[in-house]
Amino acid sequence: EGLRIPALKFYEEGRPNETLMRIISKNVRVPRAVLGDLASQVAACSIAEREFLKLAERYGFHTLETYFAELLDYTERMTRAEIGGWPDGEFRFEDVIDDDGIDDRPIPIVVTVTVRGDELIADYTGSSEQVKGAINASPSFAKSAVYLTVRSVMDAAVPSNAGFFRPIAVITPPGTIVNPALPAAFAARGLTGFRMIDAMLGALARSGPAASRPPARAATPGSASGAGTSSAARSSSSSLSAEPAGAAPAWTASTGPRTPASACRTSPVKLSRSSRPS
Numbered sequence: 293e294g295l296r297i298p299a300l301k302f303y304e305e306g307r308p309n310e311t312l313m314r315i316i317s318k319n320v321r322v323p324r325a326v327l328g329d330l331a332s333q334v335a336a337c338s339i340a341e342r343e344f345l346k347l348a349e350r351y352g353f354h355t356l357e358t359y360f361a362e363l364l365d366y367t368e369r370m371t372r373a374e375i376g377g378w379p380d381g382e383f384r385f386e387d388v389i390d391d392d393g394i395d396d397r398p399i400p401i402v403v404t405v406t407v408r409g410d411e412l413i414a415d416y417t418g419s420s421e422q423v424k425g426a427i428n429a430s431p432s433f434a435k436s437a438v439y440l441t442v443r444s445v446m447d448a449a450v451p452s453n454a455g456f457f458r459p460i461a462v463i464t465p466p467g468t469i470v471n472p473a474l475p476a477a478f479a480a481r482g483l484t485g486f487r488m489i490d491a492m493l494g495a496l497a498r499s500g501p502a503a504s505r506p507p508a509r510a511a512t513p514g515s516a517s518g519a520g521t522s523s524a525a526r527s528s529s530s531s532l533s534a535e536p537a538g539a540a541p542a543w544t545a546s547t548g549p550r551t552p553a554s555a556c557r558t559s560p561v562k563l564s565r566s567s568r569p570s
Contacts, residue, residue, distance in 0.1 A: 392425025
């Protein structure tokens with residue numbers, strides 16, 4: 293059995309949740325590094341809060357709310373304009389995972405992208421039922437796959453904020469590998485998630501003017517290593533690699549692409565070697 297911890301506040305009223313910090317510390321390989329990373333994120337939030345309050349004091353909360361609302365509306369208009377320039381139609385793509393490590397059967401990942409005017413629907417109906425192995429994904433991962441791929445074929449000038457989501461709908465049928473029911477296992481969901489990205493790229497490539505990168509990252513292999521026995525001297529290293537990407541009408545082949553998971557990009561070599569001498 294695994295221990296599932298519900299969403300809890302890491303900080304409350306400016307004070308850290310010491311109990312939660314101890315739970316985290318006892319369940320990670322290098323507590324010093326993990327807690328340090330969390331502390332840096334808290335520091336970034338604190339700076340953002342401070343600067344936001346300065347803006348509010350200077351312009352007033354009502355004015356800021358108006359600006360923020362307009363920024364979201366502006367992004368929505370730009371997103372709709374981009375989608376509106378694509379041909380209407382349904383564009384289906386199917387990819388397959390060999391198996392889930394338990395049952396020896398192929399696992400289809402199917403997505404149908406429907407472009408209708410200035411709106412887009414990504415429907416994962418037809419994908420495999422949830423599986424026994426730990427490669428089930430989640431609706432949030434499915435949405436991320438859709439948002440990432442649609443955003444990647446749009447003009448870079450389109451802002452990245454919640455206004456971008458408004459013209460896009462994602463359908464994830466319950467009980468499937470993209471929306472499983474408890475107690476489905478999720479630990480290796482990245483394998484399925486990257487296949488969902490590939491399927492979306494394949495569907496978008498069939499939409500004509502939406503010049504898409506070719507499906508390439510069927511899986512993202514990971515490696516992990518560590519050294520040291522005491523908590524003070526212990527170090528660990530992990531990295532994800534992306535497979536070579538093939539060529540497409542608007543893209544040349546790539547032999548060293550980085551993983552599309554922005555939070556998992558490889559650290560600079562000098563930083564890695566200085567903090568993880570092993």
